Amino acid sequence: MDTSVALRRIAAFEDRFARVQATEIVEFGWGHALLQHDYPASWHHNRVVVTSEVEPAVVIVAADKVLGDNGHAHRLVNFTDGPQGAAAAPAFEAAGYEAERIVTMIHSGDLSARVRGPVEALSFDELRQSLLEDWKADYPDDSDESHAQLADRARLYSLGAEVTFLGVRDASGDVVARGELCVSDGLAQFENVVTRPEHRGKGYAKGMVIEALHRARDAGCDLSFLTAEATSWPRA
Numbered sequence: 158m159d160t161s162v163a164l165r166r167i168a169a170f171e172d173r174f175a176r177v178q179a180t181e182i183v184e185f186g187w188g189h190a191l192l193q194h195d196y197p198a199s200w201h202h203n204r205v206v207v208t209s210e211v212e213p214a215v216v217i218v219a220a221d222k223v224l225g226d227n228g229h230a231h232r233l234v235n236f237t238d239g240p241q242g243a244a245a246a247p248a249f250e251a252a253g254y255e256a257e258r259i260v261t262m263i264h265s266g267d268l269s270a271r272v273r274g275p276v277e278a279l280s281f282d283e284l285r286q287s288l289l290e291d292w293k294a295d296y297p298d299d300s301d302e303s304h305a306q307l308a309d310r311a312r313l314y315s316l317g318a319e320v321t322f323l324g325v326r327d328a329s330g331d332v333v334a335r336g337e338l339c340v341s342d343g344l345a346q347f348e349n350v351v352t353r354p355e356h357r358g359k360g361y362a363k364g365m366v367i368e369a370l371h372r373a374r375d376a377g378c379d380l381s382f383l384t385a386e387a388t389s390w391p392r393a
Contacts, residue, residue, distance in 0.1 A: 163263050170344050177317040183223050187211035190223040198306035204233035213248035258387040272364035279322045287332035325361045334361035338369045345373030345381040
């Protein structure tokens with residue numbers, strides 16, 4: 158598949174997937190703001206998305222207003238165009254933002270054989286405790302309510318896709334590695350791949366990614382991808 162065609166399909170999916178999870182969408186001439194009033198602790202669900210040319214100062218003011226008016230202390234702005242985002246980064250950093258680049262990785266080539274091992278599909282109820290513990294470890298100063306929102310926001314994904322939670326349990330039954338497969342219209346996204354530090358290096362993440370790719374193929378998907386920070390481990 159041509160890369161430009163694949164990226165257009167992914168962009169359309171990401172836009173629809175994000176919009177269907179929002180409780181309110183504020184449209185601008187150059188983009189929009191996504192708001193999720195039931196999960197205010199989720200930055201991803203409460204952010205500004207820039208989709209066309211605009212001066213950075215205009216976006217900064219809009220983000221302050223729409224997020225501030227809805228009671229959010231954070232400011233999260235996403236640029237869908239990489240070069241535009243890179244060009245705007247200095248202005249945002251001067252305004253107190255931190256910039257990070259997100260890359261989209263599309264699977265191509267042969268599909269590796271499934272890895273024998275403990276990867277299994279989990280219900281959300283089976284996964285929830287692991288999500289809570291991971292969020293508490295990452296943000297120990299946040300409230301229990303915030304941790305609960307960050308865990309429970311995964312329930313929103315089924316509004317826009319067929320969702321499968323994959324995981325690995327240890328001998329006691331605790332989920333020590335996990336990821337989320339979302340399938341819609343022949344496209345599959347595998348995201349939020351996390352392995353507890355003490356269980357890394359055992360191939361759990363690789364096993365989950367391969368299992369997700371097989372499940373995507375079995376579901377009829379011809380395009381599978383994941384996203385990550387440009388400097389993060391999934392690129393390897």
